[in-house]
Amino acid sequence: MAKRKERIDRGIKVRSDDIFALSSWREMLYLSSPRVLPIVIILFLAIFLSPYWQRVLLSVAVFGILSLSWDMLNQTGMISLGQSLFFGIGAYFAGTMNHYFGWHPFLTIPFAMIAGGLFCTVILMPLVRLRGIYFSMTTLILPIFFERLIEAARIFGGTEGLTGLQSLPYSWLELYLPLLFLLIVLFGFRRFMASDYGLVLKGIHDNDQSVKSSGININIYKAFVLFMASAVGCFAGAFITHVYLFVGMPVFALDYSILPIASSVVGGVGTFAGPVLGAFILVPLSEILRQFGGLRIVFYGMFLVIFIVALPDGIFPYIQRKYQQFERWVEVK
């Protein structure tokens, strides 16, 4: 019997794109496994990890969330160099509410998301008129501005920070809260960008003048995106505050701005899944490289360059392409 190779996705794509009909379990599996597998891995990975690597996984989740926030802004044409602004503002909103008013973490975290998100949106709104590098440069300055403000004005504990904050009531929450949040944001953002409103945001990224002449007030859309991205970033900061039981000036550190960008670039900009994948690669990589001591940054930098040169589009789009090109042998009648 003669055989030839056939791509699996073609028939499935035709049937599932428009008329939502699948003809077999195999097709169902082909479509659902890229969505189900990551969920299963993210939720059950922790069981097999030592406490040390569980800590690393927590870090991965936090940087994954910050990367999602970065990618959301990027897809609307706002390249942020100051993700630590969101992280820091969220951390300080949660920390101060807990320290001065004794609010429970279940109250401080949602509060930091909404109030912190609104706060960041209000201070970033005057900048949305700026395009490209001009927007980026100003976002770079803002975290430094708040860091110095807290230092110089000696507010919220000044250089000492606020210590002795309340921890989350259950220790398992310290790992599963950020992981669950990561999954919700990942799938939520992907769904949102596939909607018609997501198309408008992509349009703003491509050409804001053309969107304006389509009768759309781009400032409202940009404000909405800023709020979503900053609320998500604020969650990461607020959460970490209740894990470290401390909030201080380091929450505005450059790491929280740079690593989300590196994760997105390595994983694949503009896909949401890519930035999360990037965080899952870069954060553990940085931990593994600790054994090299002072040379850690050298190796880390080398890996970054290799990733970017080898796969300039990112790892996720590469995997996606390969998955779609998956072939099987079929009998030729």
Added chain:
Amino acid sequence: MHNSPLLRVNNITKRFGGITAVNEITFEIKKGELLGVIGPNGSGKTTLANLITGFVKPTSGTITFHGKDIHSLPPHKRVLLGIARTFQMVKPFYQLAAYKNLIIPLCSQRVKDMEGGKYGERDDIALDLLEEVGFERDSRVAYKPASILPQGYLKRLELAKAIALFPDLIILDELFSGLSLAEVASIIPIIEKLRVQGKAIIMIEHRLKELFRIADRIIVLNFGEKIAEGNADEVMESKAVKNAYLGAETE
């Protein structure tokens, strides 16, 4: 009331620093009228389009549309009142498929008010609109990303984006530039149809021959000033126009 102008531009002036791009221009346009705007390069045609659509603010003068002063409104609010435009340099959303480009104007408040915001049916409306401007229904062209479409299709897409807004006034900024004679010939019926529907159309053009065939009235700009107005023959006979295009005669 029926004959009152749809758009009235009154003594509009725009200065960029020391340069006067548009100087005290006055004209009006009625429903179902096709007004051509011609003039040498740098005579202020595109600035005039930007003034009417709100992309630049006038230094002085007023613009009334539907009897309402709009000269200080931002671009998107003018679109909501019914002014749509195309750009001389086409501005498609390159990462989106051609028909998805039309989802963005279809998301505007004006379309929602007109159509009742039928969510989920926008794809179908978009495909219909593309067919109207000459994307073949059976081909896959409408599904291709805008980044790989040839110029002719991009110009049609640009036109479809304007039509999608149900405008009362359409400003076409050099729609014909860069198109072959055959392509221009296939777009002219689309414009004629819009006029029959009662839309007012302002065409800024360098392709005078094609424009003169379809325009009701022409205004001629030179160095930001209106130097002539009338039908095609009157304009071409005007001495000021001959001087502007061919240079002043010397005895």
